[in-house]
Amino acid sequence: MIIITTPRKIGELGRHLAKTGRGSNKQVIIRDDLIRDAPTDPTLALRMMAALARRNRRVKRDIVHIKIAPKVPLSPEMLARAHQIIEEEYGIPFDAPRHVVEHRKGDRAAHFHVNYPMVVAESGKALRFTNSAERDEMIARRLEIELGEGLTPSLRVERVTEMLRERGLSELADIAATGPVAERSLGRSKVERQQAARLEADFDLLDARLLESWRRSGGDLRKLPQELEKLGFRLAAGDKVIAGVPLIRLIDTETLVASSLTRDLNRVRKANGEVGRLQE
Numbered sequence: 001m002i003i004i005t006t007p008r009k010i011g012e013l014g015r016h017l018a019k020t021g022r023g024s025n026k027q028v029i030i031r032d033d034l035i036r037d038a039p040t041d042p043t044l045a046l047r048m049m050a051a052l053a054r055r056n057r058r059v060k061r062d063i064v065h066i067k068i069a070p071k072v073p074l075s076p077e078m079l080a081r082a083h084q085i086i087e088e089e090y091g092i093p094f095d096a097p098r099h100v101v102e103h104r105k106g107d108r109a110a111h112f113h114v115n116y117p118m119v120v121a122e123s124g125k126a127l128r129f130t131n132s133a134e135r136d137e138m139i140a141r142r143l144e145i146e147l148g149e150g151l152t153p154s155l156r157v158e159r160v161t162e163m164l165r166e167r168g169l170s171e172l173a174d175i176a177a178t179g180p181v182a183e184r185s186l187g188r189s190k191v192e193r194q195q196a197a198r199l200e201a202d203f204d205l206l207d208a209r210l211l212e213s214w215r216r217s218g219g220d221l222r223k224l225p226q227e228l229e230k231l232g233f234r235l236a237a238g239d240k241v242i243a244g245v246p247l248i249r250l251i252d253t254e255t256l257v258a259s260s261l262t263r264d265l266n267r268v269r270k271a272n273g274e275v276g277r278l279q280e
Helices: 013-017 042-053 076-090 132-147 157-166 170-176 190-199 203-217 224-230 261-271
Strands: 002-008 027-030 063-069 099-104 111-117 233-242 245-252 258-260
Touching: 002 076, 002 132, 002 203, 013 042, 042 063, 042 099, 042 111, 063 076, 063 203, 076 111, 076 132, 132 157, 132 170, 157 170, 203 224, 203 233, 203 245, 203 261, 224 233, 245 261, 258 261
Parallel strands: none
Antiparallel strands: 002 063, 027 099, 063 111, 099 111, 233 245, 245 258
8 A cells, every 4th residue: 555645735636636538547536425524526625725724824735635545445444444544643633624536547446635724724723744754654554454455565664663663553563563675776866856746746656557567568578568558658769869769768648757668667676576677
């Protein structure tokens, strides 16, 4: 399971949440069974939340946007449990407005976009999300254990175990401590990180889709372009040239993030325990 918490301006998020079609979501489901004190329309809900947040002029972000990407389908009860744990961890009031959208992209389990206003209506105080990366991972490992999903390889196994113990969850901590340790993968450049931030892209989800395309191709590079297209990517010739041939660029048709196909494949293959490097 992947959980990513991002305080942000609303921007064009409403349009993204409702988007379907080629290279995007096959199906968008407004989860009105989980929406709380907010309009069902994503854009209206985000504007309402932004209006609440902007009452506090010191707050620079409108909403907190939380992505939940499970490895297996979540029942309504499982998803409600995920919301409960996230809200408890970050101190989000049980009656705070909440909007939930489910995205389905094909064979993968559906993922979810959950939004809350950055300001608590009653107190006017901003929510705080310090150290959210490691807290998100702790929440993800906790939910994987509780929901029987299987532990995801992680670079923070020891830290997550420590955090669970700090919260009095010793039994869960003992299980988390046995989780697989991920290899430190090839890093991304500053330019790539800036591009992803500008386009509001999720590196973890992009890598998961790329790895799934590689698996579906069976490691056959002749089949890979077709599998990439099925999962919302396309290939293009880059500006750099080796031996008179342009390098291959991988483009995500949803976010328009562009990167090196060879380098990205080597990174996700290595993180998945595969040996050997592909050459350009």
